[in-house]
Amino acid sequence: MDKIKTYAVFVCGIFGVMWGRLGALAWLILALLIFNVADWITGSAASAVEGKGISSDAGRRGIVKKVGYWIEIGVCLVVDMLLVYALPELSIGATVVTFTHPIVAPMVAVWLDLNEILSVIENLGRMGAPVPEWLSKFITVLKNKVDVAGEKISEDEDLK
Template identity: 35%
Template sequence: MERIKAAAIAGFTVLSAWMGVLAVPVYLLVVTNVIDYATGIAASVCRKEAVSSCRGIRGIIKKVCMWLLVAVGAIIDILAAYTAEQAGITLPFGYAAASLAAIWLICNELLSVLENISQTGVQLPPFLEKMISYLKVQVENLPGENKKTG
């Protein structure tokens, strides 16, 4: 058991060092993915819907695609940093696109978790949904983005 613990710690240490500032959003995304998957199954049972392996696989594929979306953001960040470096510019941030994509996905997952929990019959404190929705809107409307006026 000690070897397994040591291997897990070493693995997380290497992964965290490799991801740097992106580690926390990625870990939180994975945790919210697992919670959403579990509460989705619980909600299906409470709705008296059949829990099928086909539907489960589709859910897992969706979660993996979320991770890939964060990876695309990381590729964009790496490309931007490389391009800036070639031009002699140092960017004051790292993994901005990937972190924002992860945060946006986490907010969506948390809203889904709240919806799933509600469908199991648990009453939700109203402030939770408002807080998560507010955070999602803040990520979507970052300063400096072009906003359409009409």
């Protein structure tokens, strides 16, 4: 029992430090974890309802894809760290942008959260749950707005 308590304290300590360092991004990452699990569960349930059964191959591919999401977030955190510490000021057109907080990882986390929400909504529809058509459109519009914001940053001539 003491080993379990020791592990629990260790895990809570690690999460506490990470939560404190990530700030507002921690909420986006927690949401991504919740939506990853919800997508996996609802996708499996939708396949079962459609009579396709639960395929271990499809499940494995889905989990690998979600691991890729987490690697992507990690890479974006490194990019943000480089921006904040190595390149704190960047000229974008006539504007000088000062990087004091992460910007890439939160944008990617929001985009991935919206992607997972769309997938959960689609899975619920496949299961027969009544899902308003406008809801998927609304989430897609939000996701596209994040895309447009990222494109505006990456299209700037001074970054090329």
